[in-house]
Amino acid sequence: MGMLLESPQFNAAWSTTLKLLTGGTLGLLLAIMLLSVFRDSPLFSLDGFLGIALPFAIIMGTAAFSVRGYSIEDGQIRIHRLGWSTTYPVDTVHHAEVVPGIMKGSIRTWGNGGLFGFIGHFQNDRLGAYRAYATNATDIVHLRIDGESIVITPNRPGEFVGRLKQDAAWEPNVVPS
Structure with missing residues (x-):
């Protein structure tokens, strides 16, 4: 588990699309909460409670799983979250390449x-099928880890793959962006 104040080596820069989606969704959820507070039914009723608790839980739950950045340290790829991190051992990475746009046409199956x-x-x-820890569609690094495809979006993807190359026993592919 990572520390809350731990600083990632590579930032997870948000795309304009992500900023708009997040801003719009937060606006809608906050509007639902405000309407629940100012409507005629009491806050202690089931619909009053759900109108506040459900949007709040959605915001807090998704924020906890958000990606703050990425680092490679102590033989681990670390995906920094809000107060914790997800890690993958570098020695389980079999392939890494920079592939902008590889998420195009994706369908979310869970997440x-x-x-x-x-x-x-x-x-x-x-x-x-793949797992994504992404914040934009341009700075994409595709990893193969123990047969699983993983997509991450460090702000300097070529440098990230270069760091992996230093720490691994294989030659990662770097596709120019």
Whole structure:
């Protein structure tokens, strides 16, 4: 588990699309909460409670799983979250390449498709089933880890793959962006 104040080596820059999706969704959820507070039914009723608790739970739940950045340290790829991190051992990475746009045409099968990130399980024709920890569609690094496809979006993808190359026993592919 990572520390809350731990600083990632590579930022997870948000695309304009992600900013718009997050802003719009937060606006809608906050409007639902405000309407629940100012409507005629009491806050202690079931619908009053749900109108506040459900949007709040959605915001907090998705924020907890958001991606703050990425680092490679102590033989681990670390995906920094809000107060914790997801890790993958570098020695389990069999392939890494920079592939802008590889998420195009993806269908979300389980996860979050735009509130604080594109995080979860997705599928498309190029990758098949894959897991994403993404915040934009341009700085994409595709990893193969123990047979699983994983997509991450560090702000300097070529440098990220270069760091992996230093720490791994294989030659990762770097596709120019």
